[in-house]
Amino acid sequence: MPTTYKNPVYPYRRPPELDVQDVRHYPVVIVGAGPSGLAAAIDLAQQGVNSLVLDDNNTVSVGSRALCFAKRSLEIIDRLGCVEPMLEKGVTWQRGRVFFQDREVYGFNLLPEDGHRIPAFINLQQYYFEEFLVNRTHDFPEQIDLRWQHKVTDVDAQPDSTTIKVSTQDGDYQLTCDYLLVADGANSQIRDMLGLECKGQVFQDRFLIADVVMKADFPTERWFWFDPPFHPNQSVLLHKEPDNVWRIDFQLGCDADPEEEKKEENIRPRVQAMLGKDVEFELEWASVYTFRCRKMDNFIHNSVIFMGDAAHQVSPFGARGPTEPYRVWIT
Ligand SMILES: Cc1cc2nc3c(=O)[nH]c(=O)nc-3n(C[C@H](O)[C@H](O)[C@H](O)COP(=O)(O)OP(=O)(O)OC[C@H]3O[C@@H](n4cnc5c(N)ncnc54)[C@H](O)[C@@H]3O)c2cc1C
Structure with missing residues (x-):
């Protein structure tokens, strides 16, 4: 598959803890350098609070995840000083159109009046969103210590202080902190380590994401079809992304076989039926997902604070992902 984006590789650095005897203490440690962890580190730095950010990977998000970023999330990102490259x-x-079969049944304009500095929505691949946040952390070399390929493997949470164990390619080390912010994603291992639950509902339906590269003259609007002639009895969503990439989201039903549906020979006819037989496109990314709506009963446990997808998850529809849970924590 072609790719319009090359993931940056952030360097691993040997931690100073491996060369000292004492266990170091930090005011704030953040687990996870995804959208939530990075946003928290920048926000704290702007308020003069130092943090150590640990991520077990060495790059930004791989493949298609978040795409739509809503006005309120962008306003928060503006406060964090990095909305400009995103815009x-x-x-x-700001406009959307809804179709039933081949009829347009509803249209909306999310920002009908002029004069807003921040738009109703932008579409931006999550890897760009994260890359711009990482770039912003570099403006705070004294406040943010961002360590790639540092995996948190154990947590001992006590009322006054938390001890964590970190694993690196050069060996393991321990540290203590006043506050541990947990932003390690939907399948939070830290949540499991502390024996905490995230309760809610798993939706049985499956959806296919097909990101295709093509030059097309669809307007930059959100188009949503119920039961369209090219994909009967299911729904379809179309969004334009930067770099001439288009996100097409096909509802598949609960019986769909994810492995079969991800095969290019099965995706192409679906896309071609939608776009017309003469339209040329290349498939950039395909994945099949289900979604969950669930949350922890409490986000705060002693001095451990859960945030982002680790704390709660919602359907990706409506752009309520990365900074929305962060907002719940920060306000
Ligand atoms: C198909 C799909 C479409 C979506 N569309 C949208 C959308 O349009 N708009 C929207 O707002 N949201 C959308 N979302 C949701 C969005 O992707 C998530 O809400 C967002 O990534 C959550 O950010 P996070 O920082 O909480 O977690 P993550 O992005 O999962 O980041 C967690 C980080 O923690 C690191 N980590 C994990 N364990 C450890 C450990 N033990 N030690 C150190 N590091 C660790 C991981 O490597 C990762 O970097 C979508 C999601 C999907 C799957």
Whole structure:
């Protein structure tokens, strides 16, 4: 598959803890350098609070995940000082159209009046979103210590202080902190380590994401079809992304076989039926997902604070992902 984006590789650095005897203490440690962890580190730095950020990977998000970023999330990112590159790169939109079969049944404009500095929505691939956040952390070399390929493997949470164990390619080390912010994603291992639950509902339906590269003259609007002629009895969603990439989201039903549906020979006819037989496109990314709506009963346990997808998850529809849970924590 072609790719319009090359993931950056952030360097691993040997931690100073491996060369000292004492266990170091930090005011704030953040687990996870995804959207939530990075946003928290920048927000704290702007308020003069130092943090150590640990991520077990060495790059930003791989493949298609978040795409739509809503006005309120962008306003928070503006406060964090990095909305400009996102607005510049992202595809701005505010209108949506809804179709039933081949009839348009509803249209909306999320920002009918002029004069807003921040648009109703931008579409921007999550890897760009994270890359711009990482770039912003570099403006705070004294406040943010961001360590790639440092995996948190154990947590001992006590009322006054938390001890964590970190694993690296050069060996393991321990540290203590006043506050541990847990932003390690939907399948939070830290949540499991502390024996905590995230309760809610798993939706049985399956959806296919097909990101295709093509030059097309669809307007930059959100188009949503119920029961369209090219994909009967299911729904379809279309969004434009930067770099001439288009996100098409096909509802598949609960019986769909994810492995079969991800095969290019099965995706192409679906896309071609939608776009017309003469339209040329290349498939950039395909994945099949289900979604969950669930949350922890409490986000705070002693001095451990859960945030982002680790704390709660919602359906990806409506752009309520990365900074929305962060907002719940920060306000
Ligand atoms: C198909 C799909 C479409 C979506 N569309 C949208 C959308 O349009 N708009 C929207 O707002 N949201 C959307 N989302 C949701 C969005 O992707 C998530 O809400 C967001 O990534 C959550 O960010 P996070 O920082 O909480 O967690 P993550 O992005 O999962 O980041 C967690 C980080 O923690 C690291 N980590 C994990 N364990 C450890 C450990 N033990 N030690 C150190 N590091 C660790 C991981 O490597 C990772 O970097 C979508 C999601 C999916 C799957």
